[in-house]
Amino acid sequence: MSATMKRVLLGALIAVMLAGAFLAAYSITAGRLSGNDVVTPEASATAAPAADVTSADGQTTLPEATSAGETATEPTTAPVTTAPVTTEPRTTAAPTPADTASPTYINGILVVNKSYPLPRDYDPGGLTDECESAFYTMQAAAENEGLDLYIASGFRSYDLQASLYQRYCNADGQAAADTYSARPGHSEHQSGLAIDLNSISSDFAYTEEGRWVAAHCWEYGFILRYPADKVSITGYMYEPWHIRYVGRDVAAAIYQSGLCLEEYLGIDSVYSY
Secondary structure (H helix, E strand, O other): OOHHHHHHHHHHHHHHHHHHHHHHHHHHHHHHHHOOOOOOHHHHOOOOOOOOEEOOOOOEEOOOOOOOOOOOOOOOOOOOOOOOOOOOOOOOOOOOHHHHOOOEEEOOEEEOOOOOOOOOOOOOOOOOHHHHHHHHHHHHHHHHOOOOOOEEEOOOOHHHHHHHHHHHHHHHOHHHHOOOOOOOOOOHHHHOOEEEEOOOOHHHHHOHHHHHHHHHHHHHOEEEEEOHHHHHHHOOOOEEEEEEEOOHHHHHHHHHHOOOHHHHHOOOOOOOO
């Protein structure tokens, strides 16, 4: 090959190489001008950042981040639910015998004890006239002997007895309270025929007034209602201060017999509830 031919071929090769370089440079420049960045393998493995979200009021917030492989389908706040409204059945206190009772008379004597209650609405308005008159007659007789008798407790309504009884139950328990306090409706004080004298204490039995009452109250129509030796029959502890008006004839018969009212009438005194 001649020297001239060699120079022609070398010039052509150089021209081809220069043309390839020019085309590569043009391609890269054109791509950048169109806004399409070249994506590298490392870049393609990285998730693109989430786009901002613009709310209706113009505030920009970012969506909740989720862990890999998790789809954010749960609401960001728990749905508000309203529990169904239920109405508990209204409970009422169990009825007591006093709710349906009628006054009980046996041999003409009004009986009030654990077995025989008075109606809830029974209310003579205080001590009966006969009972009150008999007491003042007895009081005057005792005064003539230098003794002082007075009423510590007379008539008590159903509601007052209920309050007292509940107080004793709260303090000592019902079993203990039942030995010295009547349940509402079962108290003789509601009858207007019972009186607590002077000091409401067992010590009253040892006073001059207490001894005089035990020996003479029957003369004025009263009996000692809860004697010391009749606790298991009357259902109550010994109460030397508690007297009950039954009239002079009945009081004399009971005193002379040595019986308590339950024995005299042949009845019991036991709660049924």
